[in-house]
Amino acid sequence: xxxxxxxxxxxxSEVAPPVAGISxxxxxxxxxxxxxxxxxxxxxxxxxxxxxxxxxxxxxxxSHHFRVLREAGVIEQRCDGTRxxxxxxxHDLDACYPGLLDSxxxxxxxxxxxx
Amino acid sequence: xxxxxxxxxxxxSEVAPPVAGISxxxxxxxxxxxxxxxxxxxxxxxxxxxxxxxxxxxxxxxSHHFRVLREAGVIEQRCDGTRxxxxxxxHDLDACYPGLLDSxxxxxxxxxxxx
DNA sequence: ACTCTGGTACGATCCACATCGAACAATACC
DNA sequence: GGTATTGTTCGATGTGGATCGTACCAGAGT
Numbered sequence: 252x253x254x255x256x257x258x259x260x261x262x263x264s265e266v267a268p269p270v271a272g273i274s275x276x277x278x279x280x281x282x283x284x285x286x287x288x289x290x291x292x293x294x295x296x297x298x299x300x301x302x303x304x305x306x307x308x309x310x311x312x313x314s315h316h317f318r319v320l321r322e323a324g325v326i327e328q329r330c331d332g333t334r335x336x337x338x339x340x341x342h343d344l345d346a347c348y349p350g351l352l353d354s355x356x357x358x359x360x361x362x363x364x365x366x
Numbered sequence: 367x368x369x370x371x372x373x374x375x376x377x378x379s380e381v382a383p384p385v386a387g388i389s390x391x392x393x394x395x396x397x398x399x400x401x402x403x404x405x406x407x408x409x410x411x412x413x414x415x416x417x418x419x420x421x422x423x424x425x426x427x428x429s430h431h432f433r434v435l436r437e438a439g440v441i442e443q444r445c446d447g448t449r450x451x452x453x454x455x456x457h458d459l460d461a462c463y464p465g466l467l468d469s470x471x472x473x474x475x476x477x478x479x480x481x
Numbered sequence: 482a483c484t485c486t487g488g489t490a491c492g493a494t495c496c497a498c499a500t501c502g503a504a505c506a507a508t509a510c511c
Numbered sequence: 512g513g514t515a516t517t518g519t520t521c522g523a524t525g526t527g528g529a530t531c532g533t534a535c536c537a538g539a540g541t
Contacts, residue, residue: 272476273401273470273473273474273475273476274396274397274398274401274476277392277395277396277401277470278396280392281389281392281393281396282389282528282529283389284529286388286389286392300487301487301488302486302487302488308529308530308531309530309531309532310487310488310489311488311489311490311491311530311531311532311533312529312530312531313488314488314489314490315489315528315529315530316529317488318489319528330488330537330538332487332537332538332539333485333486333487333488333537333538333539334486334487334488334538335487335488335489347473348469348472348473349469349472350465350468350469350472351465351466351469351470351473353465354463354464354465354466354469355388355392355466357463357464357465358388358462358463358466359388360388361387361388361389397498397499399499415517416517416518417516417517417518423499423500423501424500424501424502425517425518425519426500426501426502426503426518426519426520426521427499427500427501428518429518429519429520430498430499430500430519431499432518433519434498445507445508447507447508447509447517448507448508448509448515448516448517448518449508449516449517449518450517450518450519
């Protein structure tokens with residue numbers, strides 16, 4: 252079940268942790284800001300740098316949100332020079348919770364997620 | 367989208383509130399206890415009395431959880447003599463968030479949801 | 482070397498919430 | 512009437528989390 256060392260690209264600094272349990276996952280996704288981040292990530296095919304998200308929080312708070320998403324197994328981040336590219340772990344999520352991500356993305360976005 | 371008054375049965379003491387927004391809904395379902403309640407409700411075809419749930423909390427806390435679920439639009443409750451029968455608003459949920467409920471119920475239950 | 486730029490880490494603050502016990506309300510039963 | 516039974520409501524409490532500012536760190540560019 253563990254990834255054979257020969258197949259695991261050694262340069263991944265952060266071995267993707269398992270996707271979290273369902274309540275942890277829901278908790279991670281229950282925050283409006285994080286939901287917005289999820290949508291942004293889902294709507295872009297390429298990994299996105301943390302700084303290029305338009306959310307009304309400071310960068311430290313943003314960093315916190317990314318940590319929560321990462322620890323819940325929702326996203327993956329790899330360093331690229333001075334910035335960090337974030338991408339959705341769509342495949343893993345679909346494997347663990349089939350249909351969940353799709354149904355969330357299909358849901359109408361929260362208008363004015365600021366409050 | 368609002369229900370025409372002529373079609374809305376006036377005798378419903380609790381006019382089923384609209385299902386909440388996605389983050390509120392996720393927040394409501396993120397709690398392990400409430401997820402357990404959801405599963406119990408989903409697995410029984412008939413409405414269930416509040417007291418007959420086997421969760422490790424006092425009845426006041428249980429009442430609180432039911433209130434959260436009710437206000438999020440997840441459940442519906444109607445009085446029956448001395449007890450209150452709770453049922454899942456499966457249809458409304460499926461209408462608002464297609465696939466969400468199914469994917470949640472398909473997810474593996476959190477083992478020992480007690481803590 | 483210095484200086485941006487992008488991001489993390491740490492402390493502090495504030496607020497929401499899960500929990501409890503106790504008091505209360507309403508129905509059923511004797 | 513009284514007494515269970517079933518739930519709700521109301522403090523009070525503790526904990527977790529969302530937020531911020533500041534300090535810090537690592538690359539990239541000059």
